[in-house]
Amino acid sequence: MGLILEKKIRRKIEEGKRAVFTLSAYTYDFHPDNNEGCYTCNIRLFDINNHIVDEFYRHFLVSNYSDNHYKRFISKFCVDINYREQFNIKKDTVERRNNNEIDEEIVDIINRLNLMGLRTKYSCQGTKTPWKDRPHKSDGHSITAYITFQENLPKQFIVLARECDFIDVNTTTIQSKRREFNIHFPECVTRIIDKSESVRSNH
Numbered sequence: 001m002g003l004i005l006e007k008k009i010r011r012k013i014e015e016g017k018r019a020v021f022t023l024s025a026y027t028y029d030f031h032p033d034n035n036e037g038c039y040t041c042n043i044r045l046f047d048i049n050n051h052i053v054d055e056f057y058r059h060f061l062v063s064n065y066s067d068n069h070y071k072r073f074i075s076k077f078c079v080d081i082n083y084r085e086q087f088n089i090k091k092d093t094v095e096r097r098n099n100n101e102i103d104e105e106i107v108d109i110i111n112r113l114n115l116m117g118l119r120t121k122y123s124c125q126g127t128k129t130p131w132k133d134r135p136h137k138s139d140g141h142s143i144t145a146y147i148t149f150q151e152n153l154p155k156q157f158i159v160l161a162r163e164c165d166f167i168d169v170n171t172t173t174i175q176s177k178r179r180e181f182n183i184h185f186p187e188c189v190t191r192i193i194d195k196s197e198s199v200r201s202n203h
Contacts, residue, residue: 004039011078016048021074039065043077043087056087109189116193118157119150126182145185146175160195164188
């Protein structure tokens with residue numbers, strides 16, 4: 001079975017409400033060439049007037065996903081309100097890792113970035129064994145190594161980061177492309193910082 005980019009399923013539930021299940025591969029931890037990522041299933045409940053009354057979500061590992069398991073989940077979700085509640089989005093709306101929690105592999109990097117004025121928000125060196133040593137993004141641990149920033153990164157920093165084959169970068173995040181690239185993450189980011197400081201000193 002190929003990768004599911006997005007799939008919607010609609011079901012009627014109690015009191016005239018309906019549930020819309022959207023299974024998507026567009027998650028923080030997913031990369032197109034990496035089946036260690038996870039699908040996110042977002043579920044919205046609508047009342048008879050088509051107003052959203054509640055939201056839920058659940059993750060499914062791409063490598064372990066099966067249609068039969070997913071269909072059983074949907075069936076139980078639709079009939080068992082107590083079972084359903086454990087997936088309520090209200091139970092996990094913020095990243096639990098605080099700003100001061102830094103993995104030892106990247107402590108020096110975080111300090112240097114902050115000294116440069118690039119204020120970091122969250123960071124993680126990523127997993128070594130998928131979903132075992134640092135298993136859940138909601139606990140502040142990601143499959144891939146990452147650093148998020150409080151403000152948009154300077155254009156020059158982004159340009160330098162894109163020169164590294166092991167890293168993805170956007171306006172507020174740098175992260176390794178795949179779990180096996182995590183080992184290169186500290187070295188790559190250190191090199192980006194060195195180059196960025198060199199560019200600054202020459203201006």
